[in-house]
Amino acid sequence: SNEEIKNLVDQEIGLIDPRIYSDQDLYEIELERVFARSWLLLGHEGHIPKAGDYITTYMAEDPVIVVRQKDGSIKVFLNQCRHRGMRIERSDFGNAKSFTCTYHGWAYDTAGNLVNVPFEKEAFCDKKEGDCGFDKADWGPLQARVDTYKGLIFANWDEEAPDLLTYLSDATPYMDVMLDRTEAGTEVISGMQKTVIPCNWKFAAEQFCSDMYHAGTMSHLAGVLSSLPPDVDLSQVKLPSTGNQFRAKWGGHGTGWFNDDFALLQAIMGPKVVDYWTKGPAAERAQSRLGQKLPADRMVAQHMTIFPTCSFLPGINTVRTWHPRGPHEVEVWSFIVVDADAPEEIKEEYRRKNIFTFNQGGTYEQDDGENWVEVQRGLRGHKARSQPLCAQMGAGVPNKNNPEFPGKTSYVYSEEAARGMYHHWARMMSEPSWETLRP
Ligand code: FES
The missing domain is CATH 2.102.10.10 (Rieske [2Fe-2S] iron-sulphur domain)
Known part of the structure; x- marks a missing residue:
């Protein structure tokens, strides 16, 4: 029943029924109620x-x-x-x-x-x-x-769904950090990269929506450490600990970032891209365009998902759609964007660095895929599917809202945005009419 579907996610407490990642019947409902009604x-x-x-x-x-x-x-x-x-x-x-x-x-x-x-x-x-x-x-x-938003093409089957701008809700200032740095907009610097990962699409979408925790703790440490210059004293390397997360007021969109600590971006993209992103005329121009809305110059290694399956990493500039292929598989279709008026040398550097990091063979993409595949494999087990998963980080702790940034924000290591994503997913799955769903 719709009530049973809604109860698969408890966003107040932060509990997730693992069957949402593995159940074929739920997947068929997803195709109809989530994917045929979303941008x-x-x-x-x-x-x-x-x-x-x-x-x-x-x-x-x-x-x-x-x-x-x-x-x-x-x-x-x-x-x-x-x-x-x-x-x-x-x-x-x-x-x-x-x-x-x-x-x-x-x-x-x-x-x-x-x-x-x-x-x-x-x-x-x-x-x-x-x-x-x-x-x-x-x-x-x-x-x-x-419809399009600053170069990105979206489509929706549902005539009753809200228009794209309404659908994007209060998430647009955070999209602009990548898409609106210059009046020239962005251009694509590669074709479409395609790969298959045997995991549910929600693991990928949720991570880009809400999970800076994996980047600041374990998953990408090997990649980060191996990127550092040989003379760095590893005992002095500190995990990033400042930053924020944003949960859209409607729609299940979310993003997160570190504040001021450029070490992670440096490790992923190298000095040329970091200098372009943070110093010089292009960075100043970006800040003058974006600064009215948010201090984009403080945001580092941002991740973002526009519900359900549009994800991207401003600064790294990989953009992808997670095309679902049943409950157990996702096709990742990704491309790279860059400021259209960036120097050719910078465009080339974005292309090269993405190949090394967030690409089929890229080190960071492999880190992520390995986690999602292992989780999915575990969900074949009857008992593993019966144990609720914890999405409680940041629930019930003192508010760490950062007023420098618009909308509802919390501490960077939080699952607030994940709870928002699953809350919206559960509503779309269980509320067949836009009368109750629309913002
Ligand atoms: Fe397209 Fe016959 S012409 S299926």
């Missing part, structure tokens, strides 16, 4: 700059085509031929004047209108003149709502 990240405008440019991707398990129109707008439609269900377009990306199904040759224009059916007259309309029961206008693929 999902599909890519960057830079992936499709010209009319006819397209990428094929997914909205959860649903294949879609994202295509630039002649008027500069973007359309997103189901990549499913209305004839017998074949994919309309099979390549990953390209430029097209139309899309022709490879099964029987139905052709669609880039707006998703069915424009040609082989032997249409003979096979579908061989009736009296003017009495054909088949109308191509009835057989276009399902269209999604599309």
Whole structure:
């Protein structure tokens, strides 16, 4: 029942029923109530700059085509031929004047209108003149709502859902730390990187939403220590201990960061990127744009999730969608953004450093994936699935809100944002109407 689903998460106490990560029936409900009603990240405008440019991707398990129109707008439609269900377009990306199904040759224009059916007259309309029961206008693929936020392309199947800006709630100032540093905006500096991790999508989304704890304690220590110059006295290396976390007032979005301590970013991205991010004219310009909203120059190694599956790391600048593939698997589709007017040397450094760190073969990506896979493997066990998991960090402790930052903030080592994410997940899973769900 909806009540039972809602009770899988107790956000007040901070308890999570592990079946939310492993149960096939819950996953089917997720597809319908979470993924078919949320704004999902599909890519960057830079992936499709010209009319006819397209990428094929997914909205959860649903294949879609994202295509630039002649008027500069973007359309997103189901990549499913209305004839017998074949994919309309099979390549990953390209430029097209139309899309022709490879099964029987139905052709669609880039707006998703069915424009040609082989032997249409003979096979579908061989009736009296003017009495054909088949109308191509009835057989276009399902269209999604599309909107962008500062270069990122989102789509939503649900006509009743709030518009994108309302959906993003009070999280936008924190997105801007990466997306709005310059009036030139951001550009993509690589194609789409794709990999599969055998774990539930929520482990990944939650970590980027709420979990600085793993970075400041254990998971990435080997990567950090191995990145330090050889003359550093390891006994003097201190774990970062200052910073904050933000929980959106609605929508399950969250972010966290360290304050002023650039050692972690230095270890991940090296001195060139840290200098670009923190010193010089580009950093000053960024601060003058962002400083009205928040002290972005103090924020280090930020992580962020826009519910449910859009995650990114400002400063490192990897952006990804966690496409669910059943309760036990996720496809990670990631790309890198950088200030569009950054020097070429800096763009190249972002590309190189991401390959070494947050990429399929990257050290930090491996650290994260290893944790999620091990947790998922454990959940095969009957007893392991019956023990509630603890998300209590920061619940019931004195308020550590930092008034320098907008919205509801807490200490960096907290699970407040995770509780917000699961609270919103449980509401979406158990409240079928936007009448009760909308902000
Ligand atoms: Fe596409 Fe038949 S399935 S033309």
